[in-house]
Amino acid sequence: MVGQVAGKRDTGSGRPDARLALGQCRIYLALCGVLLGTSSSCHFGALTPSHHIAVRYCLWSSLVVTAMSEIQFSVPGQFILAYPHQEAVTMLAQSQNSFTRDLYAQLSRGKTGNLFFSPFSVMASLSMVFGGAGGRTQQEMKSVLHLTQDTEDLYNAFHDLLTDIKKESSDYELRFSNMAIISAQLPILKEFADTLREKFLSSAKAVDFEADDAVREEINTLVEQETNSHIKDLIAPGLLTSSARMVLVNAVFFKGLWEHQFDLTATKEEDFWISEKERISVPMMHIRDKEFRMAYRSDLGATLLAMDYKGSKLSMLFVLPDEREGLPAVEAKLSQMDLLSNLNLGLHAAKIEVAIPRFRLEEKLDLADHLIEMRMRNLFDESLCDLSGISGGKDLFVSHIIHKALIEVSEEGTEAAAATGVVIMMRSLPMTFIADHPFLFYIRDEQSGLLLFAGRLTDPESHRPKDEL
Structure with a gap:
């Protein structure tokens, strides 16, 4: 049986897939169509009351399934309403991801330092x-x-x-x-x-x-x-x-709490390498033994980490280069990629240790x-x-x-105002994501695929509140 209709967003660990949901609905609709076709070949006057009930049920099912073609499934037993114009939203997400890629490349061209x-x-x-x-x-x-x-x-x-x-x-x-x-x-x-x-x-x-x-x-x-x-x-x-x-x-402006928050007592001053030889001391946040989605991408020369926000379909995706001065090379590779498909590629849930700097x-x-x-x-x-x-x-x-x-990223969460030839590997446990050198990041809508924010952090100290210095 289909679960209860939910009037709010999916907050479970599973991320909805609109294409899968619509595909399932089409199968259900096709089955009802077959039943309707079989029943309609009979003479209705010769049908028994039970036959009439069956036909009415199938007609009703067809209407329900047609309505369900605009429903997005999440976890088993639950589903949430998708966008009324799902195909148009998907097309916009593709356009917007491509525009994000190009605009990021333009803004970063000839500019050093942070960007948001x-x-x-x-x-x-x-x-x-x-x-x-x-x-x-x-x-x-x-x-x-x-x-x-x-x-x-x-x-x-x-x-x-x-x-x-x-x-x-x-x-x-x-x-x-x-x-x-x-x-x-x-x-x-x-x-x-x-x-x-x-x-x-x-x-x-x-x-x-x-x-x-x-x-x-x-x-x-x-x-x-x-x-x-x-x-x-x-x-x-x-x-x-x-x-x-x-x-x-x-x-x-966006303000969200992490689904898994960092421990305030674990934050401590640590090194952040702004170049191969130059480092600064920054407040580094730590969290252990929590499940996040991560992937190592050899084609990018970087590790991807997705951290979800509580009660929403938004997440923050970090792209951490392998090398301390590897950011320009990663940016160059991303400028030639389809972000909508590539940013999700290979992400896999695992318990890992995460360390990222607090920054604004x-x-x-x-x-x-x-x-x-x-x-x-x-x-x-x-x-x-x-x-x-x-x-x-x-x-x-x-x-x-x-x-x-x-944007302000802290232990509690974030405030933000304003496949061909791909080799995907998972590193051996224990797994860590230590963001102690320049990286890229995105805040994205997992349901639509839109990128709400994009940026890079090369120097966490540049906008550090004065009372922390």
């Missing part, structure tokens, strides 16, 4: 504008964002995901803020405004950019409220001028120049930009895309 951003928030903001783009502007955006779906599927996928993110939980907090700030001198088409409100749960706001300070303070206040006071002063003085026409603002990162970026380098050019060109689906004319362009993100 939210590719999901950036893509959501750009996707809001994509529907209003036309001509070459739309083609460039589609290419850079790796969009293969039509606009309606894109909108439906974001609606499903953002609705899911908005759900309240006592175990974790995930907040985001996406806004399109447009000059009051330009009209906003009703269709575009409706799309932002209905699909992106967001809004377009008309402002007078000549009132620089007032507009800046209003935007900063809204962002601060949406991120529970963790993101402050997003728009710096002087950034907004009378020549501004449109500014995309996005901020995101904060990043503020204007992404316009980076996106131009990625060949999304017309969007930022006043003479070439076509956003006629937003204003009805071609007099609108994007001047800035401001992004700010924050």
